[in-house]
Amino acid sequence: MGRSPCCEKAHTNKGAWTKEEDERLIAYIKAHGEGCWRSLPKAAGLLRCGKSCRLRWINYLRPDLKRGNFTEEEDELIIKLHSVLGNKWSLIAARLPGRTDNEIKNYWNTHIRRKLMSCGIDPATHLPLQEQKMKMTISFVEGREEGDKSSSSSSGSCEEMCVWPARRRPEEVGEQKQWICPDLNLELCMSPPFQLPPPLPQVLFEEPVKRESFCFNCRLGVKNSSECNYCGGGFLGLSSGAVLDYRSLETS
DNA sequence: AAGAAGACCAACCGCAGCTGA
DNA sequence: TTCAGCTGCGGTTGGTCTTCT
Numbered sequence: 001m002g003r004s005p006c007c008e009k010a011h012t013n014k015g016a017w018t019k020e021e022d023e024r025l026i027a028y029i030k031a032h033g034e035g036c037w038r039s040l041p042k043a044a045g046l047l048r049c050g051k052s053c054r055l056r057w058i059n060y061l062r063p064d065l066k067r068g069n070f071t072e073e074e075d076e077l078i079i080k081l082h083s084v085l086g087n088k089w090s091l092i093a094a095r096l097p098g099r100t101d102n103e104i105k106n107y108w109n110t111h112i113r114r115k116l117m118s119c120g121i122d123p124a125t126h127l128p129l130q131e132q133k134m135k136m137t138i139s140f141v142e143g144r145e146e147g148d149k150s151s152s153s154s155s156g157s158c159e160e161m162c163v164w165p166a167r168r169r170p171e172e173v174g175e176q177k178q179w180i181c182p183d184l185n186l187e188l189c190m191s192p193p194f195q196l197p198p199p200l201p202q203v204l205f206e207e208p209v210k211r212e213s214f215c216f217n218c219r220l221g222v223k224n225s226s227e228c229n230y231c232g233g234g235f236l237g238l239s240s241g242a243v244l245d246y247r248s249l250e251t252s
Numbered sequence: 253a254a255g256a257a258g259a260c261c262a263a264c265c266g267c268a269g270c271t272g273a
Numbered sequence: 274t275t276c277a278g279c280t281g282c283g284g285t286t287g288g289t290c291t292t293c294t
């Protein structure tokens with residue numbers, strides 16, 4: 001079985017696009033619109049595979065692309081969105097008009113990652129690097145204890161062992177210190193009846209305290225609004241842990 | 253001035269998800 | 274329900290440019 005190759009490699013060009021190829025592609029798409037990438041190269045008289053044409057168009061030739069440096073506002077937005085969405089570059093790009101996923105991905109890897117690291121923030125988790133270190137230490141201690149329950153540990157009190165609260169409840173967000181005891185199964189006994197995404201680092205919020213409600217979708221705080229400013233989510237969690245769908249209230 | 257190292261970014265590759273037969 | 278075809282996504286590569294020594 002197996003999948004047929006997306007194109008006949010022997011008869012396709014690879015590498016950098018020439019001006020003539022660009023012009024052919026632009027002219028074809030202007031005349032016929034986007035889509036049907038597999039048949040496009042032949043129809044447009046290009047010796048390229050459909051994938052390559054699509055990529056070239058989306059990342060470079062599209063007329064609505066914004067070229068040039070990223071602004072500070074874009075930087076901030078990318079960081080915030082990445083803290084929520086992770087490496088979902090296409091979703092992040094959808095929030096930045098004129099920017100492509102590839103462009104944002106490259107920009108992240110070359111600029112923002114370094115910028116965050118120089119600020120002491122782990123770009124992968126958005127946690128302060130210091131807390132990351134502590135968390136790793138605790139994981140190690142917990143793992144050891146799990147493996148050898150008899151040696152109930154000398155490695156300090158429960159409080160001393162506790163570090164980053166991996167899953168904070170909404171009302172806990174914003175407090176200076178949150179100690180969670182690893183011996184308690186908070187996941188089971190205390191967490192709200194929904195799946196929370198990983199916590200967001202306080203450092204990324206302009207006002208890292210008191211938030212009345214938060215978006216269930218991306219977990220950013222929502223102020224004076226019935227929907228999330230970032231993802232447009234309508235389901236908001238309240239500090240009590242209750243769930244409220246503002247949209248359904250509005251429409252009913 | 254020249255070579256090395258690092259930074260940047262366009263393009264490629266492989267995989268996953270969706271769709272229709 | 275299964276499977277092939279297609280598209281889109283994210284990770285990676287490699288060529289070019291810039292900066293450093």
